Structure formats: C-alpha cells, structure tokens
Amino acid sequence: MRLSARTQYALRAAVELAAAPGGPVPAERISVAQRIPRRFLDNILLQLRRAGLIHSQRGPDGGYWLARPATEISLADIILVIEGVAQENERFPGVSEPLEKVLGALREHQDSLLSEITLAHVAAGSLPNLSR
C-alpha cells in the first residue's frame, strides 16, 4: 500500500472538507491545516473538481466543498481519481501463475476496505470495523 504524496494530500484535503461545517473552504485554510504546499494543493483540488468530487467558487468567500455528502464519498473514490485505474499485470508464466491469484486477492481486499470507508467516517474519527 504505497500511496504517493499527491494521493495522501488529496485524501487529507477531502477529509478537511468533510469536517468543515457548510460553506466553501478556501485552499489556503486546507493548506495550513493539513500542511500541504499551497500551489501543489491547488493543483490537486483542480483534479478533484474536474472529476466531479468537489465543487468550487471563485472570489472572496470562495473555496471548495464536497459535491456529495461526506457519507457518500469513499476513500476509494478519491484514490481512483488521483491514481487513475491501475493497468493489469501481465500474466505470470508456468509455475508462478498462482501468484496472480494472490495479488488479485490482495487488491480485492484493499478495494473493498477502501470503498467502505467514507470521508464521514474519517472526519468523525469513527471508523467501521477494519478487520475483515
């Protein structure tokens, strides 16, 4: 489970939005709260917006907010947007073929866990049972 800095920042920014009351949150505030380099953050938020996960508003009192309720955005949603869809492994020849099943199982477990946990869970600090 290696997440790039970019992906981690995206998750953290999204959680920050989930934790904010109602209105637009300016990037500057996220940057400070989560210690994310400002210009880099802009970049990431832009990507999240283009993917439709968040909305934005320019001008004074502008900022970003979640496009859907925090209970309906999973960590997997964010990660998918940032990392893109992973391309398949090529086949493993001969005796090493069963390795494919192992890696597949790993990936599935990961996906299922990350799809279950929402921004609301994280922001509230009340995670569902993690041991499955």
Add this chain to the structure above:
Amino acid sequence: MRLSARTQYALRAAVELAAAPGGPVPAERISVAQRIPRRFLDNILLQLRRAGLIHSQRGPDGGYWLARPATEISLADIILVIEGVAQENERFPGVSEPLEKVLGALREHQDSLLSEITLAHVAAGSLPNLSR
C-alpha cells in the same frame, strides 16, 4: 499493491526454484521459463543470495537453489529483501489523523497474508484460504 517489475521477477524466480527438483538451476533456465531479461535476472538473484535466501554455485552444472525449504520461505521474505523496509508515513494532522489507522490496517492485512503464503504453496498451486 503496486509491485515493481523487479519484485515480481524476484517472486517468479523464487517460485521457479521452489518448483525445481533438487540441484542447482542455472539463471538461463529461469530466464527462459519466466521470461525475465537475463542480465536483469542475474542482478536480482545476486541480491537474493546476498540476503541469504538462496545459494549458488559457479561453473558448469552450477546455478541457484533455495537456502531453506520452500515451505519456510514466504512471499513477504522475498518482497522485504527486494523492496527494503518501507519508511513510515509522516503523521496526518488534525481531522485526517484517523487515516493513519486505515492505512496501518491495510498494511497489516497485507503483511499477514504475504507472510503466510510460502513458495511451496505457490509452486504447488495449492494456496491457503485467501479470504481473511
């Protein structure tokens, strides 16, 4: 679960050794069976040997073999040697802190699964129950 080509090759090579009867297996045979670029494979096998996972013998009829029974080398053993030990994430500030627990749980599940599966399992094609 992103495994570099190098790591995947290492796993495949190790499985190939686990599947071989007794004596030394020359790198050339592994290279062909697993479609791994020859010089690159040399390099990887060297690393596995230095880590003590395999032994080698030079000269005609030389080659590589496992240093321990295949039942006692886990996939995690191989991966650890190739990837090295992952350094910790820095802390997640404020509301994003619970993310640490999520990522930790993910990593633990992975480690436990990969530590349970041995080269013998893979080579025999009889994997233990993967859904835990």
Add this chain to the structure above:
DNA sequence: CCTGATTCCTACTAAATAAGTCGGGTTATC
C-alpha cells in the same frame, strides 16, 4: 592446464514518475 559454462560485481544509461514551482489569467465581492 585449457575450454566452456556459469556466477559475480560495479557501473552506467534512458525513460518514467514524483513532487512541486511558476507565471499569469479569470471570476466574484465590496
């Protein structure tokens, strides 16, 4: 003791990815 098969070892390179940075444009409010 020579030949060929094989491993051993360091160093190098080209391409991709990661982690940001930069410069300025656009939109909204007061």
Add this chain to the structure above:
DNA sequence: GATAACCCGACTTATTTAGTAGGAATCAGG
C-alpha cells in the same frame, strides 16, 4: 477597481525504475 480567491498549462528537479555493459572469478571435464 482593489482584493480575494480559484483556474490552468508548462516547467523544473530529483528519484526511481528497468534494464544493459563489460568483464572478472570459479568450476568441471577432458
């Protein structure tokens, strides 16, 4: 029109990845 914010593409620098190159050392058989 000043100010606060987002918008956007391009650029830069460092690291990692995926190998390749060149040759030295070792060993068995004849």
